[in-house]
Amino acid sequence: xxxxxxRRRLLQVGGAGFAVAAVGxxxxxxxxxxxxxxxxxxxxxxxxxxxxxxxxxxxTPAQDRLHFAAFDVxxxxxxxxxxxxxxxxxxxxxxxxxxxAGQTGATGGSTEAPPDDTGEALELPPxxxxxxxxxxxxxxxxxxxxxxxxxxxxxxxxxxxxPHFPADDLDPARSGGDIGIQACANDPQxxxxxxxxxxxxxxxxxxxxxxxxxxxxxxSTSVAQSxxxxxxxxxxxxxxxxxxxTALLDSQLWAHSADGAGWMAGxxxxxxxxxxxxxxxxxxxxLGEQETIFGRAKKTGAPLTGExxxxxxxxxxxxxxxxxxxxxxSHVRLAHPDHNAGAHLLRRGYNFVDxxxxxxxxxxxxxxxxxxxxxxxxxxxVQRNLAKHDRLNEYIKHVSSALFACxxxxxxxxxxxxxxxx
Amino acid sequence: xxSPRPAALLAAGALVLGxxxxxxxKDSAGSASGPVSVSASESACKVSRTELPAGKxxxxxxxxxxxxxxxxxYAEGDRIVGEIENVGPGLSRKFIVELPAGKYEGACKPGMVGKGIRTGLTVTxxxxxxxxxxxxxxxxTASYKKVVEAHSQSLIEKTTQFTDAVKAKDxxxxxxxxxxxxxxxxxxxxxxxxxxxxxxxxxxxxADLEPGQQxxxxxxxEKDLWIAKDxxxxxxxxxxxxVDVQKIVDESKAVTLNPLQLANGAKExxxxxxxxxxxxxEDTFSHTDLWDFHANVEGSKASIAALRPVLEERDPALVxxxxxxxxxVDAELAKHAQGDGFVTYDKLSKADxxxxxxxxxxxxxxxxxxxxxxxxxxx
Numbered sequence: 125x126x127x128x129x130x131r132r133r134l135l136q137v138g139g140a141g142f143a144v145a146a147v148g149x150x151x152x153x154x155x156x157x158x159x160x161x162x163x164x165x166x167x168x169x170x171x172x173x174x175x176x177x178x179x180x181x182x183x184t185p186a187q188d189r190l191h192f193a194a195f196d197v198x199x200x201x202x203x204x205x206x207x208x209x210x211x212x213x214x215x216x217x218x219x220x221x222x223x224x225a226g227q228t229g230a231t232g233g234s235t236e237a238p239p240d241d242t243g244e245a246l247e248l249p250p251x252x253x254x255x256x257x258x259x260x261x262x263x264x265x266x267x268x269x270x271x272x273x274x275x276x277x278x279x280x281x282x283x284x285x286x287p288h289f290p291a292d293d294l295d296p297a298r299s300g301g302d303i304g305i306q307a308c309a310n311d312p313q314x315x316x317x318x319x320x321x322x323x324x325x326x327x328x329x330x331x332x333x334x335x336x337x338x339x340x341x342x343x344s345t346s347v348a349q350s351x352x353x354x355x356x357x358x359x360x361x362x363x364x365x366x367x368x369x370t371a372l373l374d375s376q377l378w379a380h381s382a383d384g385a386g387w388m389a390g391x392x393x394x395x396x397x398x399x400x401x402x403x404x405x406x407x408x409x410x411l412g413e414q415e416t417i418f419g420r421a422k423k424t425g426a427p428l429t430g431e432x433x434x435x436x437x438x439x440x441x442x443x444x445x446x447x448x449x450x451x452x453x454s455h456v457r458l459a460h461p462d463h464n465a466g467a468h469l470l471r472r473g474y475n476f477v478d479x480x481x482x483x484x485x486x487x488x489x490x491x492x493x494x495x496x497x498x499x500x501x502x503x504x505x506v507q508r509n510l511a512k513h514d515r516l517n518e519y520i521k522h523v524s525s526a527l528f529a530c531x532x533x534x535x536x537x538x539x540x541x542x543x544x545x546x
Numbered sequence: 547x548x549s550p551r552p553a554a555l556l557a558a559g560a561l562v563l564g565x566x567x568x569x570x571x572k573d574s575a576g577s578a579s580g581p582v583s584v585s586a587s588e589s590a591c592k593v594s595r596t597e598l599p600a601g602k603x604x605x606x607x608x609x610x611x612x613x614x615x616x617x618x619x620y621a622e623g624d625r626i627v628g629e630i631e632n633v634g635p636g637l638s639r640k641f642i643v644e645l646p647a648g649k650y651e652g653a654c655k656p657g658m659v660g661k662g663i664r665t666g667l668t669v670t671x672x673x674x675x676x677x678x679x680x681x682x683x684x685x686x687t688a689s690y691k692k693v694v695e696a697h698s699q700s701l702i703e704k705t706t707q708f709t710d711a712v713k714a715k716d717x718x719x720x721x722x723x724x725x726x727x728x729x730x731x732x733x734x735x736x737x738x739x740x741x742x743x744x745x746x747x748x749x750x751x752x753a754d755l756e757p758g759q760q761x762x763x764x765x766x767x768e769k770d771l772w773i774a775k776d777x778x779x780x781x782x783x784x785x786x787x788x789v790d791v792q793k794i795v796d797e798s799k800a801v802t803l804n805p806l807q808l809a810n811g812a813k814e815x816x817x818x819x820x821x822x823x824x825x826x827x828e829d830t831f832s833h834t835d836l837w838d839f840h841a842n843v844e845g846s847k848a849s850i851a852a853l854r855p856v857l858e859e860r861d862p863a864l865v866x867x868x869x870x871x872x873x874x875v876d877a878e879l880a881k882h883a884q885g886d887g888f889v890t891y892d893k894l895s896k897a898d899x900x901x902x903x904x905x906x907x908x909x910x911x912x913x914x915x916x917x918x919x920x921x922x923x924x925x
Binding site: 198233234236237238324327328329331 | 809867904907908911914915920
């Protein structure tokens with residue numbers, strides 16, 4: 125990819141101390157201080173390595189902004205699909221490093237031709253952009269079982285269609301998709317630029333089925349990050365899998381070749397759910413009730429049986445009324461690994477506000493993203509548990525759902541999905 | 547000239563095979579030199595010789611049918627290399643065309659509509675000099691000029707029929723002619739649209755008007771026809787439309803688009819489809835958007851066809867992409883053909899609209915690359 129252009133050469137020259145570079149796509153040890161997080165450090169502007177054992181954007185410390193897009197593949201040609209994946213990989217490798225897409229970028233080509241790159245990220249730094257791809261069940265087989273691209277036999281057992289959960293109210297037009305692409309960055313314009321350019325490259329071969337913007341990461345994926353708050357005002361995901369939990373990542377996040385689909389070794393499965401929140405109703409709920417529903421204190425995020433956010437909840441302690449302090453139907457209890465056969469998730473969700481709904485309410489909520497080794501034993505039982513019992517259900521509704529098998533990372537010269545199509 | 551009405555066009559697709567094989571198989575009857583005679587009727591198009599040496603050829607077209615006919619010689623991609631129009635029943639007319647080696651098709655168009663009854667022509671040898679790129683570019687301009695002339699002529703004829711029906715207060719006839727008259731308009735829109743204020747006075751939708759501005763043109767009559775269902779006060783609008791269209795036609799005939807303008811015109815036409823037609827916004831009262839959609843696509847194809855020899859030389863892979871892209875659009879449009887035209891846009895499902903949008907977006911990308919290929923300095 126010689127001849128490609130740097131969006132911001134200045135940064136390349138002057139950007140000191142890219143602490144985040146040490147994080148890498150492989151989840152190596154973090155050298156990322158809390159000071160970095162305050163946004164004063166240039167690390168938030170710098171690049172995240174694209175190549176690695178695992179795809180970036182999973183254990184990478186969660187960036188602040190998201191643009192997620194699900195694509196329908198419109199070509200029926202396997203060769204076209206592979207060509208698209210190769211072009212996408214090349215463009216992603218460039219854009220994540222702060223370079224313009226294509227050979228001639230946004231302004232370097234013929235004045236008679238539309239520019240290769242759409243240009244709105246010119247002068248913007250890499251902003252820790254990561255682009256992560258996953259393959260949906262429908263890429264492997266059609267609804268009636270037809271093998272679309274000669275890969276039906278390689279569909280992993282773990283990529284089983286998600287079951288219907290109680291109270292699901294899914295919009296098919298906003299669910300599913302043959303390919304999912306997650307673009308995360310600390311600048312929303314950089315994330316949108318990435319999706320927009322990938323969508324453009326895809327015309328004639330794939331098109332966007334649905335897409336979702338998100339802001340204000342709702343999870344921390346590193347101990348160096350504080351736990352942010354969701355739109356209900358609570359710190360959620362304190363117990364999230366983090367890149368420092370090496371052993372847990374190996375047993376709970378990354379797929380192994382022994383799991384059945386060799387091509388997925390080093391990859392991970394992503395569940396995406398758009399969860400609409402009735403925030404107006406929530407805001408009329410008393411503080412005590414809100415805390416009971418979560419099982420955590422709103423101010424500190426500490427479990428109701430502890431003092432600090434990261435204190436382990438003690439589900440056995442009862443209050444004066446003899447009932448457990450952390451209620452049986454509280455969110456923290458139902459989602460806790462202890463009540464889900466040890467199942468962990470790496471959550472990477474974002475808040476969303478997609479305008480308003482015409483009834484005087486914001487169309488707001490959580491775009492839930494969770495990576496895991498096998499949804500059948502992780503997301504599915506946890507969600508079943510939550511959907512049945514969680515008191516939070518009065519205030520939330522799952523309105524879309526998608527599942528993707530995110531392949532392992534690529535090295536220079538390889539393309540996304542090379543282990544699947546190779 | 548032809549007013550390639552959509553239905554006839556789509557229906558003709560099916561006829562082509564039968565017609566072509568019937569007359570392409572036997573050409574030994576004709577002499578090996580001298581004029582190529584063409585015998586045209588409603589159902590047949592007999593060409594005396596289909597294997598020709600490269601060079602100048604005279605085509606002698608005899609109309610043995612009962613409808614006015616025309617005969618075209620097309621190069622690949624339906625690029626017009628020669629034509630004769632308005633051959634009345636029982637009449638003969640001749641034209642001369644220079645044919646370099648290659649594959650061609652002759653087409654009789656009884657009634658001057660549709661794709662015509664096609665016959666394959668093979669030209670071999672090297673009597674004609676290999677065209678330079680410059681020559682190909684100037685040919686593109688000349689070839690497209692013929693297209694504009696033909697559609698301008700058809701536009702004024704069909705518009706006259708339409709406005710006559712409006713003035714006769716024949717609502718049903720006017721409704722039937724409305725999308726037909728608009729077909730040629732939409733086909734040459736990049737040319738017509740270049741004449742500033744005439745475009746809005748012919749084609750402005752209600753919503754585009756500024757306060758105090760007088761609403762005229764097709765869409766005013768469309769509203770009279772479909773919403774008011776009253777033509778009692780439509781006469782002046784019809785008169786004004788005809789005057790405006792005549793002006794456009796006169797000016798269009800004088801316009802010569804350079805190759806770059808052709809390429810950009812092809813793109814603009816698809817942009818029109820992607821922004822206005824696919825959304826069903828163009829003909830909000832009549833819902834005849836698919837006629838306009840089809841005309842824009844055909845107009846885009848015609849521009850690309852004129853440029854084809856240059857594109858073949860410079861970027862054959864792009865030509866393949868364009869062919870595949872337009873074929874996908876044709877196939878999608880054909881699903882909605884009905885009678886002499888198309889179903890109305892309000893009959894399309896969301897999935898139908900999405901499928902149309904998908905194929906338009908897909909062909910839009912390669913079409914957007916044509917201008918740079920045309921503009922590229924000669925190697």
